[in-house]
Amino acid sequence: xxxxxxxxxxxxxxxxxxxxxxxxxxxxxxxxxxxxxxxxxxxxxxxxxxxxxxxxxxxxxxxxxxxxxxxxxxxxxxxxxxxxxxxxxxxxxxxxxxxxxxxxxxxxxxxxxxxxxxxxxxxxxxxxxxxxxxxxxxxxxxxxxxxxxxxxxxxxxxxxxxxxxxxxxxxxxxxxxxxxxxxxxxxxxxxxxxxxxxxxxxxxxxxxxxxxxxxxxxxxxxxxxxxxxxxxxxxxxxxxxxxxxxxxxxxxxxxxxxxxxxxxxxxxxxxxxxxxxxxxxxxxxxxxxxxxxxxxxxxxxxxxxxxxxxxxxxxxxxxxxxxxxxxxxxxxxxxxxxxxxxxxxxxxxxxxxxxxxxxxxxxxxxxxxxxxxxxxxxxxxxxxxxxxxxxxxxxxxxxxxxxxxxxxxxxxxxxxxxxxxxxxxxxxxxxxxxxxxxxxxxxxxxxxxxxxxxxxxxxxxxxxxxxxxxxxxxxxxxxxxxxxxxxxxxxxxxxxxxxxxxxxxxxxxxxxxxxxxxxxxxxxxxxxxxxxxxxxxxxxxxxxxxxxxxxxxxxxxxxxx
Amino acid sequence: xxxxxxxxxxxxxxxxxxxxxxxxxxxxxxxxxxxxxxxxxxxxxxxxxxxxxxxxxxxxxxxxxxxxxxxxxxxxxxxxxxxxxxxxxxxxxxxxxxxxxxxxxxxxxxxxxxxxxx
Numbered sequence: 193x194x195x196x197x198x199x200x201x202x203x204x205x206x207x208x209x210x211x212x213x214x215x216x217x218x219x220x221x222x223x224x225x226x227x228x229x230x231x232x233x234x235x236x237x238x239x240x241x242x243x244x245x246x247x248x249x250x251x252x253x254x255x256x257x258x259x260x261x262x263x264x265x266x267x268x269x270x271x272x273x274x275x276x277x278x279x280x281x282x283x284x285x286x287x288x289x290x291x292x293x294x295x296x297x298x299x300x301x302x303x304x305x306x307x308x309x310x311x312x313x314x315x316x317x318x319x320x321x322x323x324x325x326x327x328x329x330x331x332x333x334x335x336x337x338x339x340x341x342x343x344x345x346x347x348x349x350x351x352x353x354x355x356x357x358x359x360x361x362x363x364x365x366x367x368x369x370x371x372x373x374x375x376x377x378x379x380x381x382x383x384x385x386x387x388x389x390x391x392x393x394x395x396x397x398x399x400x401x402x403x404x405x406x407x408x409x410x411x412x413x414x415x416x417x418x419x420x421x422x423x424x425x426x427x428x429x430x431x432x433x434x435x436x437x438x439x440x441x442x443x444x445x446x447x448x449x450x451x452x453x454x455x456x457x458x459x460x461x462x463x464x465x466x467x468x469x470x471x472x473x474x475x476x477x478x479x480x481x482x483x484x485x486x487x488x489x490x491x492x493x494x495x496x497x498x499x500x501x502x503x504x505x506x507x508x509x510x511x512x513x514x515x516x517x518x519x520x521x522x523x524x525x526x527x528x529x530x531x532x533x534x535x536x537x538x539x540x541x542x543x544x545x546x547x548x549x550x551x552x553x554x555x556x557x558x559x560x561x562x563x564x565x566x567x568x569x570x571x572x573x574x575x576x577x578x579x580x581x582x583x584x585x586x587x588x589x590x591x592x593x594x595x596x597x598x599x600x601x602x603x604x605x606x607x608x609x610x611x612x613x614x615x616x617x618x619x620x621x622x623x624x625x626x627x628x629x630x631x632x633x634x635x636x637x638x639x640x641x642x643x644x645x646x647x648x649x650x651x652x653x654x655x656x657x658x659x660x661x662x663x664x665x666x667x668x669x670x671x672x673x674x675x676x677x678x679x680x681x682x683x684x685x686x687x688x689x690x691x692x693x694x695x696x697x698x699x700x701x702x703x704x705x706x707x708x709x710x711x712x713x714x715x716x717x718x719x720x721x722x723x724x725x726x727x728x729x730x731x732x733x734x735x736x737x738x739x740x741x742x743x744x745x746x747x748x749x750x751x752x753x
Numbered sequence: 754x755x756x757x758x759x760x761x762x763x764x765x766x767x768x769x770x771x772x773x774x775x776x777x778x779x780x781x782x783x784x785x786x787x788x789x790x791x792x793x794x795x796x797x798x799x800x801x802x803x804x805x806x807x808x809x810x811x812x813x814x815x816x817x818x819x820x821x822x823x824x825x826x827x828x829x830x831x832x833x834x835x836x837x838x839x840x841x842x843x844x845x846x847x848x849x850x851x852x853x854x855x856x857x858x859x860x861x862x863x864x865x866x867x868x869x870x871x
Contacts, residue, residue, distance in 0.1 A: 288831035291838045301829055305869065331868045332827040334780045334787065573760070587832050 195698070209411050210363045214313040216276040220265055222407045223280060227258045229406025229414040230399060237402065238397035251394035253290030253613040256405065257297060260287020273313045277304035292396035293336075295329055295341050299400075302328025315360035322349040322369070339384025343395030347376035348404070363411055370408045373401040399474040436449075442470060442486035443510045446495045449482050452503035456481065461502075470492045480506065486513065507743045536639060537631040539582045542622055543570060546742030549619055549710060551748070556626040558590075565619075566745055569596050579611075586635050589609045592622035594679055610635070614642045617679050618651035619710065619741075620751030650699050651678050652750035654691050673747070688715075688747055689723050696727065699752055707734055708751040710741030715748075768813060769793060772806035775820050776859075778846040779791060780811075787825040789863045817856035820847065828867040835862030836860045 211218040230237075230251075263284025270276045274502035284297035305322035311319055327348040329342055336342050351372030355365040380385040380394035389395055409416055426658030446469075458474075465472050469487035485495050496508050528550060533539040540558045542551035544563025555560060560578040566572035579587045587609050589600040594617045604611035612635065616622040625642040653676040657668045666672055668684040675683040675695035682698050685691035701707065707727065710722045717740075724738050741749055779785050788808025807851045810821040820843060824837050847855050 285831055288834045290834065294834045294838070295783050295829050298827075298830060301869075328829075328869065332786070332830055333783045334785065337781055454784065 193478060198209070214362055215311065216270040219273050219313060220268075220270075221278055221443050222410055223262055223265065224411030225416055226406040227255070227262045227317035229409055230258055230402045231255050232417060235404045236398045237267075237395050238390045238399055248700050250290065250292045251399060253297055254396070254399040254403075256289045257284055257287050257293035257703065261282060261297075261300060263287075270405065272311055274304070274310040276306040277307045278382075280304065281677050286462040286708045291665040292399060295332070295345075295396065296400070298329040299325040299345055302326065302495055302684045306641070307510050314361055315362050315365055316364045318365055319349075319352040319356045322352045325349070329457060337381045337384065338389060338720075339380040340398075340662060341383070341400050343383060344373055344376045344400050347371050347379075348400075366404070366408050366411065370401075370404050373397075373404050377401050394521055405490045414533050424546040429589075443489040443512070443514055444485055444492050445484070445485050446492070446511045447482065447484050448495055448499050449480055450499045450503050451480055456502070463522070465495070466499060468498070485571055503592065528554045528561065530561065531556050531559055531631075533559045533582055533584050533631065535583050536586070537584050537590055538586045538629065538633065538635055539579060539584050539631075540577050540588045540590065540626065540629055541575065542626065543575075543592045543596050545593075545744065545746070546710075548715060548740040548742040552623060552710075552739065553590075553626065553739075554625060555627065557631070558626060564596060565593050565743060566595070568744070569593070569599060572599045572606065575600055576606055579609065580607065585609045588639070589613045590622040590625060592616050592619050612639050614646070616646055618653065619743075619749050620649045620651040620708070621646045622650040623751065648753065650704070652676065652687065652695050652699065652752065653679075653746050653747070654678045654695065654748040656748070657740060688719075688727060690749040692728065692750075693726065694725055695750070696731065696752075701734060701752055702733055704752045706733060706751075707731070707738065708737045708739060708753075710739045710749040711745065712743045712745065712747050712749075714744065764811065766851065766853075768811035769806055771818065771820070771851065772809040773813045774850050775811070775843045776806055777824055778843045779824060779839055782835070782839045782842045784826050784830045784832075785824050785839055786866045789823050789825055791821075791823050791861075816832045818847075818851075818853065819857035819859070820855065821859045821861060823863045825864045825866050826862055828865040830856050832862055832865075836862055837838060851857050 200302040206479050208227040229387065234255050236255065238249050261280045263283035264286075265276055266558045266560065268276070270279065270583040277300070281297070283371050284300040285291075287295040291709075301559075302325035303321045306321040307317060309521045313321075322345075324421045329345055330336055333342075348369050351369045352365055352599055355368035358368070359365065375391050377397045380397050381392070382506045406416060454613065458615045461474070462472065465483065465485055467492050471484070471487045473484040474482075475482040483495065483499065487495060492510065496505065499505050500512050501625065531554075537679075540559065541556045541560045541562060542553040543562045544553050545563075545566050545568070549562045550563070559582060561579045562570045562575055564574070575589065579589075584606075587605070587607075587741070589611060591597045597613060597617070600611075600613045604613055614625050625645045626745075628638070628641040630638055655674060656683060657670055657672050657674050657677075660670045661668050663681050666674075668681070668682050671722055672684045672686060673691035674681060674697070675685075677695065677699055683691060683694045685694055696707070709720075709724065711717075720738060726737060727736055743749060775785045776788065790808060791810065792846060808823045812819050812821075820840070822843065824836075824839060826832055837860075840860050842857055847858075
């Protein structure tokens, strides 16, 4: 099926531009057509890159190489086809860009050599030229990697041999080798595992295919400036490509599988689809067609209704692209933005027990984050690693947990840098201290400021008791919710809400202004909202801010200021 | 030479190992038809032993890895393009295999092989 996978929409036999004999004048437009068609499809070749292999933009490199080749003959009126080919080869050599460009220039070099002293290009001459191109290209590498443009060149030469048995007309041969090149391109993943893993065909091979197809399209009188929608095998349809942005009118993505009652008139089919939306792709396999289209919201159901009229719809999927984009955006924003530090400045390292808390620290201007907290204390090594490579000597560490202060102090012993540990026992203390940090300030003064700030905030932690115990006069049953004020157990209750409200009462929250509540990874936002509403009702004077802390074990971490 | 210390022990990667990776990467690059010695003395020594790191120098100064490679390129190719793709290929392959950054890859084109003189 792959042989037909690039069927073009228009009927190829409508118009023929076959000119005989193929001299320099007749060959030149073919080369121009090859270049134009490759340029039109440049992005789709670029898209085939197996990131991050070297030779980044194969499509662009091949276009630039071909452009240099064509520039050499653009103003040349050369009747001798051999001389014309040599000029092309020379241009390709001079302009070769990237790996695929170099190989392409070698193909041209061999091709041209075969046409030495040839006035015109005939069938056997063309076949010979493809052979020479292949030979020269293979000479350029000690260990040829198969499944690349080299393989496609080899298969094209082989197909040209077979085609010559049927007809000595160079155009007939071209008709035969274009589909052969396509099969060869489709086969590249079988030969090269990196392609298979990435689920793509070889970009250089595909580029060579476009060059040959461009010549054939010219002969057929088909346009070369618009990348025509093509039919592809179902398996190779890639619909999950994440988009960077969506244009107006691309609100929804609609994918429909359908079985037409009659053979599909592709030209009309595409025309009709173009009235509905953009990004049209159609795939075919075993009589089932799959179409993919982006439509504006008001035309959401048009593609389904339309295909229903054509045959049986077996499956339809709709996705809201706008919402998807928003999700992407959110995810992108969730990446930590740490503040870079310059030599001589104070770099701050904060230990953060959850992603949300890390984000808050990042927004406060810390230079590095070490993950860790209660029951997951970071090692001295991890703390050391976080600042060892920073370009400054002044390091402040906010352990944000009583149990991590020691590890931080140990890390301070192991480095030549001047490390100051600000003994923050809780996350709110760490944040409070961080707000006083001025990277350009005098380290001695800043240290005093930050330590002073530790007592500006009352820290609360709400968690679950893991055993039955009595501490500080508070008796706790295993499984109860307990509240800690500045690390000290102050209360135990049966529900999270009671424990939270009880805690707020204990700290005399009415004397403060702001409550910041970081909720943990083990509680849903809805549960949080219920409790937050209760707090707002009881303490209307105080401002309550709710943040997703993402910390484990602790349902809530509260900062009272 | 290139090493990593952890509490569990250390990992050492010899320059020879790195050179072997670079050697194979170079030979798979389009346009490279062979590797050669840096100078005559080394060349003589290499006649005697078939070395898989022949034509590759790896230096590690305790922080950075740099690789020098001495290649023969096919005559008629655009040498600049071939050399820069050799450099990229080696850079990519060595970093991928090693998991360590490679500071420099210097490609020295020592000669051309002429298969077809045109």
